[in-house]
Amino acid sequence: MGQRAFLCGNEAVAEGVRLSAPHVIAAYPITPQTVVVERLAEMVEDGSVKAEFMHVESEHSALSASMGASAVGARTFSSTSSQGLVYMAECLHYASGGRFPIVMMNANRSLALPWSIYGDHRDSMSLLDCGWIQVYTEDAQESLDMVLQAYAIAEHPEVLTPVMINLDGFVLTHTYELVDIPDWEQAREFLPPYETVNKLDFDAPKNMAFSSNPGNNLEFKLRQHRGMLRAKELIAETDGRFQSIFGRSYGGLxxxxxxxxxxxxxxxxxxxxxxxxxxxxxxxxxxxxxxxxxxxxxxxxxxxxxxxxxxxxxxxxxxxxxxxxxxxxxxxxxxxxxxxxxxxxxxxxxxxxxxxxxxxxxxxxxxxxxxxxxxxxxxxxxxxxxxxxxxxxxxxx
Amino acid sequence: MSVVNKVRINARTITDKEFFYGHKACAGCGGSLAVRHILKVLGERTFTVLPAGCMSAVGFNFPQLCFDSNAIISTFAGTASMMSGIAAGARALGLKDYHVVGIAGDGGTADIGLQALSGAIDRREKVIYICYDNEAYMNTGIQKSGLTPFGARTTTTPAGENIKGTVTTKKNMFEIVAAHGIDYAATASVGYIQDFINKIQKASEVDGTSYIHVYAPCPTGWGTETDVTIDLAKEVVDTGLWVLAEYEQGEFRLNRNPKSFAPVENYVRRQGRFKHLEDEDIAAIVHARDAKWEQIRNSWKLK
Structure with missing residues (x-):
């Protein structure tokens, strides 16, 4: 059995990340996402998360580092918001094209100009075509649960597509509610360790993230597209499996x-x-x-x-x-x-x-x-x- | 964790195995020579990161992939951050005995990649960052970078009636990196290959971040014959325009401290990119060199 706690959306995501047992966490602070990285830093400090916590110097580097970690087969988490999301725009396309199954939380926030730290969906909607699975959660419980589900979907060998979990800035990231925190063993049952052949490997060396030419680019992009379409089928299936273990369900798309x-x-x-x-x-x-x-x-x-x-x-x-x-x-x-x-x-x-x-x-x-x-x-x-x-x-x- | 090479690597002991071949670099390319030696010294248990740039453009075209060991292209700005992620991921996964090396050009290092490099040094990642400096954005067609020297003509610093090519001087990457308190930094030149090999090997044994800045002539971008790359890479050191040095434990050490310098004019006049320079411009280059050496001799440890 898990436990119940009074958590805000950001903290719920941090709990979801803890339960997903990531190897690497790389994120740069931005309001209103900061609480999630602060909690994760505390969890790494107290040993409840056994991950490398990277103090990167920008969002571009946060996602670039995440790709590096993912490229050696590490489960990787990042989080950002608004200006940070668009600052990493190049890396968003790069991560999906490289088929790196990174999970990232985005605290939905308006984009400058004019400056605004408050919520709207312009940040993520403007990046709808960057090749990431985009889910929008409604409450803290769903936010926690979707971190676990996101890794299960992203890492599926027929999907290999990164997932962006979107939480409305402040309205969801900063409001508190009673949340069921799943049990560690049940989380392990739901989410096995990440195994992939899509990695740099001393037993089978690879050249990754290479150039294509006009004669093969479409084929690569079509495979990527099909990975995303496969996720469409897996989303409801994953939710069903989640329900059978945790008793909660969110339906499908x-x-x-x-x-x-x-x-x-x-x-x-x-x-x-x-x-x-x-x-x-x-x-x-x-x-x-x-x-x-x-x-x-x-x-x-x-x-x-x-x-x-x-x-x-x-x-x-x-x-x-x-x-x-x-x-x-x-x-x-x-x-x-x-x-x-x-x-x-x-x-x-x-x-x-x-x-x-x-x-x-x-x-x-x-x-x-x-x-x-x-x-x-x-x-x-x-x-x-x-x-x-x-x-x-x-x-x- | 690093592989500690018991045997010092030199022309007799270096491996026959090649890790970078079948690529499409120009004849006389100094950069590809640097890559080849870096990978031979570091060996097969190496993760190599290259940003968008000449080396990835000539060696990473599916299905012609020219790296025999694990290698990946990063975003242009993301060499050092992707290296950091690989190091963190490998550490978290418990891998042992490997190197993480990044090989980026001058623009990828001193301009667009500087922030990520600074972050990696700050985190004291166990990675080796190597800048091969051919003094302009060569892959995109010879545009000025932050490491293009004074006077050089590039496609964005044309030499004409009003402006004589590049009016700025090279950023001092070696000292910028050293100012971070990095564990190990060095300069090198493909013209003095044993010195370069020694420094790669030393970097591979450092428990922390290391940076090597290797001078790598580019016949295509410099307007030079393809068979003088090594000569130029030696001459730039002999003229004192490029300094071979190391930084460790908070101190700079000069590897070569010549009593007299070879004439700058010979070096400059052999290159199309400097063709427009007049005697007074060359005098300005000599003056800047002398000022730099005075500062070095006054403040650095001399070997």
């Missing part, structure tokens, strides 16, 4: 809430989903047929799950805590693409909110459902609307 007979659905990512569920419950009590579809993994993208959950509803609102300048929210683009491919001729609206840590309130979410109904009732709707700017106050008065 998405999580649907009261969607079965819903007509209006809000699609959300991360910690704001809890608020969305509360509003859905309230609206259900008022007679609305509403649901919430949480996207847990943005890559690999849950195209089939989204189509299955949304193709027969009347209207969908996608809540983005990011903006792709000159277009729309990135989550919306992805969801819209899936639905369009399925020929779902339904109303789809994009709501952008929560940038730079702005609160997304129950009223905002209620307003999103109302806007969907307005659209169905023939009141013209802008395709992209901004929460807290014009939706709730200015336009409706």
């Amino acid at each position: 998405t999580e649907a809430y009261r969607c079965d007979d819903a007509e209006l659905i809000v699609v959300s990512v991360g910690s704001v989903t809890g608020t969305c569920r509360t509003v859905a419950d309230e609206l259900r009590n008022e007679g609305w047929k509403v649901g919430v579809l949480k996207i847990r993994f943005m890559r690999p993208f849950p195209e089939e799950e989204i189509i299955a959950a949304l193709r027969n509803v009347k209207a969908v609102a996608v809540l983005d805590k990011d903006i792709s300048f000159g277009y729309e929210g990135t989550v919306f683009t992805n969801v819209n693409s899936a639905l369009s491919k399925a020929g779902a001729e339904i109303l789809k609206l994009n709501f952008i909110g929560g940038l730079g840590g702005r609160d997304i309130s129950k009223d905002h979410i209620r307003e999103m459902y109302r806007r969907l109904q307005d659209g169905l009732d023939g009141i013209a709707q802008e395709n992209v609307q901004y929460l807290g700017l014009g939706v709730a106050i200015d336009e409706r008065g």
Whole structure:
């Protein structure tokens, strides 16, 4: 049996890392990620984590060192946020191309300029194409559990793809809740040691991270793509195995809430989903047929799950805590693409909110459902609307 | 953990085994000569890291992979951090008897890779970092780096009516590294190969971080004949423009302290990159050399 403790998201991740028995931890401090590296440093000091803790001098070096460690077959953890994530952007692509199964926590935080230490999803969403599996957790328990699951997925020989675990900055990294800390032996049962042939090895020397040419580059990238697609199947399978050992489950790439007979659905990512569920419950009590579809993994993208959950509803609102300048929210683009491919001729609206840590309130979410109904009732709707700017106050008065 | 070589390595005892062959380096390449000797001295239980640059460009093209021992390309900026990660991973996994060596060019060391190198020395990683200095970004087509010498023409410091090539002087990497309090640092030249071999072997026995800066002429970038690489690499030392020295236990030691220097003019006039220099420019080079040697003789331990 494990134990229960009152932990914030960062501390929960640190516990998950401890239970994953990494060989090397390399990270550089940045708000609001710092607590995870501080706890891990303490765990290394007191001997509860038997890892090399590397005091690297930048995020670029954090991930570069992680790749070096991974290249000799070591299980490796890193963590970062915002400016740090984009500073290591080159290494993110490098790690996925090199098939290094590194697990890294990202505390979702806005990107400068203007400076903001508060949360939104622009950091990770802007790196959706860097070849990392991206999971967004909702609470501290899921954050801890996903560290163990992330290694199991990343290190699978048919996947060999790094995983980025995204926690909403402050809202999740710094809020405390009661968390079940799994038992060490059970963690060993779930997550065996990392074994790979994809390493520098004195018995079978290799030249790694080499150059390709136009005649073979596509084949390498296709193999990488297929590794990520294989992860799509393994995510639910891994979660099922996790449930059989620990009794907790998170489903697969998405999580649907009261969607079965819903007509209006809000699609959300991360910690704001809890608020969305509360509003859905309230609206259900008022007679609305509403649901919430949480996207847990943005890559690999849950195209089939989204189509299955949304193709027969009347209207969908996608809540983005990011903006792709000159277009729309990135989550919306992805969801819209899936639905369009399925020929779902339904109303789809994009709501952008929560940038730079702005609160997304129950009223905002209620307003999103109302806007969907307005659209169905023939009141013209802008395709992209901004929460807290014009939706709730200015336009409706 | 390091392999302590009981036998001193020289022309008679060095292994016949080659670890870097079949590559596409230019004729007369000093860098590839450095790599070849480094790997022969360190042996097969070596993890080699090379950043994007000439040596990875000529030796790492799938499926023509030219390293017989374990080797990996790092990001351009990430030589020292990837070496550090390999060292940490190998330590954590309990590996024994191996070397971790990084071989980066002058731009990869003195410019884009300097921060990571500083971090690795700060952590006192047990790694050997070797900078092969051909005095410009040669792989991308001869652009100026932080180690391009005064007066040299490069494709980004053209010599014309208004500017005579490079107007800055070389960063002093040896002393920058020494200022970290590194366990062992040395300068070398491919023209004095036994001295270079001795220093590689010494670095391999150091319990901590070591750095070797080896001078490696580039016929393509310097506008020189392909058969004078070794001559130039000797001459740069004989003229006093390059100093052979070591730093350990907090002290600098000069390996060669010539009573008189070979003429700078002969060295400079043989190279296309200096072709535009006038007598007064060469006088400025000589003046800077003399000032440097005065400082060295006043403050370093002389052997």
